[in-house]
Amino acid sequence: MADEDFALNQRVAGGDRAAFQLLVLRHEGRLRAFLARAAGSEADGDDLAQEAFVRAWRRAGDYRGQGSYAAWVMGIGWRLFLDQRRTAKRREGLAAQDEDAVTSSNPHGAIDAAIDADRLLAGLSANERAALTLCFGHGWSHGEAAEIMGVPLGTLKSLVLRGRAKAQRLIEEGAAA
Numbered sequence: 152m153a154d155e156d157f158a159l160n161q162r163v164a165g166g167d168r169a170a171f172q173l174l175v176l177r178h179e180g181r182l183r184a185f186l187a188r189a190a191g192s193e194a195d196g197d198d199l200a201q202e203a204f205v206r207a208w209r210r211a212g213d214y215r216g217q218g219s220y221a222a223w224v225m226g227i228g229w230r231l232f233l234d235q236r237r238t239a240k241r242r243e244g245l246a247a248q249d250e251d252a253v254t255s256s257n258p259h260g261a262i263d264a265a266i267d268a269d270r271l272l273a274g275l276s277a278n279e280r281a282a283l284t285l286c287f288g289h290g291w292s293h294g295e296a297a298e299i300m301g302v303p304l305g306t307l308k309s310l311v312l313r314g315r316a317k318a319q320r321l322i323e324e325g326a327a328a
Contacts, residue, residue: 152177285300
């Protein structure tokens with residue numbers, strides 16, 4: 152599929168809208184799901200995915216077939232998310248709210264059978280959330296996830312380990328409540 156995606160993108164670089172539509176149909180589901188998890192809402196994920204595809208259209212000539220097209224467009228989406236987050240933090244003057252742990256209580260003392268994944272992921276930093284979502288939620292290899300996020304492989308592995316450890320603590324705290 153990588154060769155086919157590259158060929159389609161070459162047509163996109165020449166202005167072929169039908170080829171671009173095929174690429175969007177192939178990759179939008181994973182991109183939207185990833186960005187919704189990263190951003191914390193489906194609406195924000197959809198907006199980011201739409202902007203990522205707009206940029207992919209405009210920059211089609213920049214994709215040279217190095218790595219998969221999916222990783223390339225996911226990387227565009229990830230950088231858009233980071234830019235949006237930085238802008239929002241500056242504008243609102245907020246501290247690093249992504250580092251705050253999720254605190255929840257269960258007044259009945261019962262442990263829910265299913266962990267609310269969104270609340271759990273909200274207790275992680277954006278980078279940890281993205282690393283875990285890419286590797287475990289979407290099945291990307293550590294190398295592919297590092298490429299998407301634009302970080303060294305060792306950094307990605309550290310984010311995964313830290314994110315898993317934090318998530319485990321949050322689960323244990325939820326079970327103890």
